[in-house]
Amino acid sequence: MVETHHLFAPDNYHRLQACIHCGLCLASCPTYTVNGKEADSPRGRLALMKYIDREVEFDAKAAFRHIDLCLGCLACQTACPSGVQYGQLLETSRSYQRRQIKPLSRIQHLFLNWLTSHRSLGFITALLALLQRLALDRLARALRLLPHTLRFQLAGLPSITGKAFSQTHDNVFPALASEDQTQGTVALFTGCVMDHWFGEVHAATVRVLQWNGFNVLVPNGQTCCGALHAHAGLEEEAEDCLVRNGAAFQDIDAQALVVNAAGCGAQLRNSSGLDHNSLSVVDISEWLTDKLPRPPKNKLSKRVTYDAPCHLYHAQGIRDEPCRLLELACEHLLPLPETEMCCGSAGFYSLIHSDMSQDILKRKINHVQVLAPDMLVTGNPGCHLQLQAGLRASSLNIPVYHTIEVLDMAYRLDSAYRHAFGLDN
Numbered sequence: 001m002v003e004t005h006h007l008f009a010p011d012n013y014h015r016l017q018a019c020i021h022c023g024l025c026l027a028s029c030p031t032y033t034v035n036g037k038e039a040d041s042p043r044g045r046l047a048l049m050k051y052i053d054r055e056v057e058f059d060a061k062a063a064f065r066h067i068d069l070c071l072g073c074l075a076c077q078t079a080c081p082s083g084v085q086y087g088q089l090l091e092t093s094r095s096y097q098r099r100q101i102k103p104l105s106r107i108q109h110l111f112l113n114w115l116t117s118h119r120s121l122g123f124i125t126a127l128l129a130l131l132q133r134l135a136l137d138r139l140a141r142a143l144r145l146l147p148h149t150l151r152f153q154l155a156g157l158p159s160i161t162g163k164a165f166s167q168t169h170d171n172v173f174p175a176l177a178s179e180d181q182t183q184g185t186v187a188l189f190t191g192c193v194m195d196h197w198f199g200e201v202h203a204a205t206v207r208v209l210q211w212n213g214f215n216v217l218v219p220n221g222q223t224c225c226g227a228l229h230a231h232a233g234l235e236e237e238a239e240d241c242l243v244r245n246g247a248a249f250q251d252i253d254a255q256a257l258v259v260n261a262a263g264c265g266a267q268l269r270n271s272s273g274l275d276h277n278s279l280s281v282v283d284i285s286e287w288l289t290d291k292l293p294r295p296p297k298n299k300l301s302k303r304v305t306y307d308a309p310c311h312l313y314h315a316q317g318i319r320d321e322p323c324r325l326l327e328l329a330c331e332h333l334l335p336l337p338e339t340e341m342c343c344g345s346a347g348f349y350s351l352i353h354s355d356m357s358q359d360i361l362k363r364k365i366n367h368v369q370v371l372a373p374d375m376l377v378t379g380n381p382g383c384h385l386q387l388q389a390g391l392r393a394s395s396l397n398i399p400v401y402h403t404i405e406v407l408d409m410a411y412r413l414d415s416a417y418r419h420a421f422g423l424d425n
């Protein structure tokens with residue numbers, strides 16, 4: 001039966017026509033770089049969206065396979081001289097696909113629910129902590145007891161304590177600076193995976209803020225930012241997350257909502273749910289760049305390189321700030337070639353499209369291998385897991401850290417900082 005599809009409302013269709021087919025975005029597209037197929041390039045995907053919308057005799061299911069293979073990294077949007085808003089067009093297309101063509105599979109739903117519900121993520125976290133304690137994760141990897149994709153993902157995990165940061169810490173952290181260096185109050189967004197698996201990043205974030213004169217609040221009632229839902233085309237679920245977060249932050253008396261996960265920051269910035277109060281959403285690197293009255297006194301004598309998360313670099317336009325902080329913290333900051341190119345993580349893309357994801361990652365790991373740094377730095381949990389897994393799979397003994405962890409490490413060279421926070425080293 002012939003079907004017609006209307007992806008875009010008539011007053012939105014013109015946004016597709018902003019593409020003048022110049023091809024200047026092609027070289028920046030990771031999927032096109034891997035397979036060279038026009039249909040897996042930004043220009044090709046925009047053409048497919050147009051055909052799906054306008055051509056009656058068109059195989060929409062086949063076309064959506066190419067749109068599915070898009071990482072949503074937005075490198076094409078940065079490269080485009082015509083100002084094509086690729087991200088919005090992609091989300092509209094995916095939302096239509098989920099409603100009319102192909103709902104998420106059961107396994108995709110399962111991954112989404114595991115990663116975004118505090119309850120199920122808490123259960124998985126406790127299980128992973130036990131596996132790590134008994135070294136069963138290593139055994140499962142060594143004996144190849146799990147499918148390759150899961151073994152690969154397990155290799156990227158940090159050391160997991162079993163409890164989320166928000167479950168094991170206070171909600172209020174007072175500034176630890178003299179009165180003339182006190183700078184006000186910020187709220188911290190804790191997220192899902194960050195909260196459960198990257199509590200150390202939250203702890204470092206809080207310490208650096210306190211040391212530089214900020215009171216830090218961790219409001220109750222916050223929930224997943226909804227980014228994974230939005231990327232999967234589940235618009236309503238994503239909106240629901242934003243509304244719930246809007247309610248959680250409604251009465252908070254703070255200057256900004258500080259986020260240390262690039263994907264969450266990009267999603268929360270889109271939120272109309274946070275519009276009703278004056279809480280601006282800021283990435284931690286952006287917030288601290290000009291607000292460090294007490295910069296580190298010492299630098300780490302390490303060779304460090306930085307890989308930019310797409311949702312910081314392309315989606316939020318935060319490009320120099322992480323490197324400016326790293327320059328304060330390290331003696332040797334090495335520029336990573338193609339830092340703005342996606343690492344292939346992209347939410348749970350790395351689980352669903354594992355072959356493409358790992359082909360994209362190989363290019364990144366090759367660049368890191370040539371530089372041979374002591375540590376690799378990034379600013380998003382998905383990128384962190386993906387890069388660490390890729391380095392371990394290539395037998396490269398290079399740890400991955402968040403920008404704020406490296407800044408905290410430099411501060412920890414100072415005994416006054418260690419003493420203030422009761423740290424041994």
Ligand code: SF4
Nearest residue numbers: 019020022023025080
């Ligand atoms: S999306 Fe932009 S850069 Fe890419 S082909 Fe269209 S106009 Fe050119």
Ligand code: SF4
Nearest residue numbers: 029070071073074076
């Ligand atoms: S969002 Fe990324 S993967 Fe998708 S078309 Fe643009 S550059 Fe390619």
